[in-house]
Amino acid sequence: MPMRKDGFAEVDGVRLHYWEWEGGEPTLLLVHGFTANGRMFDPWAESLAPRYKLIAPDLRGRGDSDKPKGPYGAEVHAKDMDLLLTALKIDRVVYIGASMGANIGLTFAVNYPGRIMKLVLGDAGGQGDEAQVAELLKSIQASIARVGVIYPSKDAYWDFWKGNPFFQQMWDKHTESYLEADVEVLPDGRARSKTSKEAIEQEMAAASTSPAFEDLYPKVKCPTLLLRAPCGIFGERDMVLMPEVADRIVRSIPSCRLYNVEGANHYTIFREQPEMMQELVRFIEEE
DSSP states (O other): OOOEEEEEEEETTEEEEEEEEOOOSSEEEEEOOTTOOGGGGHHHHHHHTTTSEEEEEOOTTSTTSOOOSOOOSHHHHHHHHHHHHHHTTOOOEEEEEETHHHHHHHHHHHHOGGGEEEEEEESOSOOOOHHHHHHHHHHTHHHHHTTTOOBSSHHHHHHHHHTSHHHHTTOSHHHHHHHHHHEEEOTTSOEEESSOHHHHHHHHHHHTTSOOHHHHGGGOOSOEEEEEOOSOSSSSSOOSSOHHHHHHHHHHSTTEEEEEOTTOOTTGGGSOOHHHHHHHHHHHHOO
């Protein structure tokens, strides 16, 4: 495993925690999903570091970053990423967003074009019809349901995850490292997720008033790679990007191409995917 360290940077009065893997240029900024933390990128780091330098922050409200009462939303997170790069003395990055991190990436690319060399949208950046969105929300309910719950112990928290049929299929060292970064053990031995329930509630409210994805696509001027998981999490309708949505993204972003990660769903796409990593490296290094 490549050498990993962590640190903190203050951005706009909020202390952001980040994970860092040293390596060469360019620097990759890896931004996680809705209730996740920066350790979700451990599997990718095994393929990408030390070839590149990696920075994987915990978004405000998650992991070991501060959990202010507000504000939240894509524009807030995009600004945090800009200020984080300033604090770390990094000028430009290849931005790689996973799930909600990809949605933030669209805003980051539009609002801070001088910061971004290339953009990678990891299985997000668009939205299907209401029925498909409802199906998707049911599939990710376990991730959302844990937030704000106090468990009797750390073992009970882990048992919650081990009891999820989907996670039973992908339980490995990376799952354990991710959960170690997610769990907070309280002084009395009880445990909870480090993700703030208030942050998630505000995030969902902010999403309803954010600019539509379609309004952002034409404004993205950097080369873009859309990574899509063509399999649903449990069924056929609970994939994040339906084919027609992915096609719309590729048509609407001026310089965008699609790569379907065969056999992957919204969770496994962010694990070990050797062919996808090869495509990602090609995209990063091509002129």
